[in-house]
Amino acid sequence: MQRIFGWVVSGAVVISLFGVAYAQFAKPEQAIAYRRATMTLIGDHFGRIGAVVKGDKQYDPKETEQNATLLATLATLPWDAFTIADTDKGETHMKPEVLKDKEAFRKAADDMQMETAKLAEAADKGELAAVKSQFGATAKSCKACHDRYRSH
Numbered sequence: 001m002q003r004i005f006g007w008v009v010s011g012a013v014v015i016s017l018f019g020v021a022y023a024q025f026a027k028p029e030q031a032i033a034y035r036r037a038t039m040t041l042i043g044d045h046f047g048r049i050g051a052v053v054k055g056d057k058q059y060d061p062k063e064t065e066q067n068a069t070l071l072a073t074l075a076t077l078p079w080d081a082f083t084i085a086d087t088d089k090g091e092t093h094m095k096p097e098v099l100k101d102k103e104a105f106r107k108a109a110d111d112m113q114m115e116t117a118k119l120a121e122a123a124d125k126g127e128l129a130a131v132k133s134q135f136g137a138t139a140k141s142c143k144a145c146h147d148r149y150r151s152h
């Protein structure tokens with residue numbers, strides 16, 4: 001738990017530093033690149049936990065805890081980079097609805113952040129059954145947003 005707290009605190013520091021960076025996206029392409037890079041990392045660390053959940057990879061509690069903690073931190077990062085004008089055009093799969101529907105988009109992001117925090121908690125306890133069920137709940141929160149706001 002101590003570790004998770006440490007990560008959450010360092011996550012908060014990262015957010016406050018990046019809060020400055022958000023305001024400094026000089027061009028829409030930079031916001032798109034930032035959020036896509038973060039989403040790629042989210043997909044990667046989520047996928048590593050998924051391999052354990054599916055039984056393709058042996059459960060290593062420490063490794064899963066590290067992936068889940070990283071995921072929970074990454075899940076706090078990209079959202080401001082989505083709700084920026086003109087970032088629905090260019091090299092992106094974001095639907096324009098995000099810009100019309102910022103509050104609902106934020107709500108979907110908050111749901112996912114909450115699910116990833118619970119996943120990190122389950123992984124911290126080292127209980128594979130709890131990790132499995134919370135992995136499913138987290139995947140639902142990804143899908144809920146993708147179905148609505150991602151174009152493929």
Ligand code: HEC
Nearest residue numbers: 036039040042043046092093094108109112142145149150
């Ligand atoms: C609140 C909305 C939202 C949530 C929640 C969300 N995503 Fe996404 N995701 C998006 C949008 C929108 C894009 C398209 C971004 C773009 O192209 O600019 C995206 C893109 C991606 C990509 C493609 C990255 C790239 O550009 O190659 C991956 C991988 C991904 N998400 C994984 C996940 C996973 C895994 C979760 C859950 C753990 C998740 N996402 C949760 C909205 C969301």
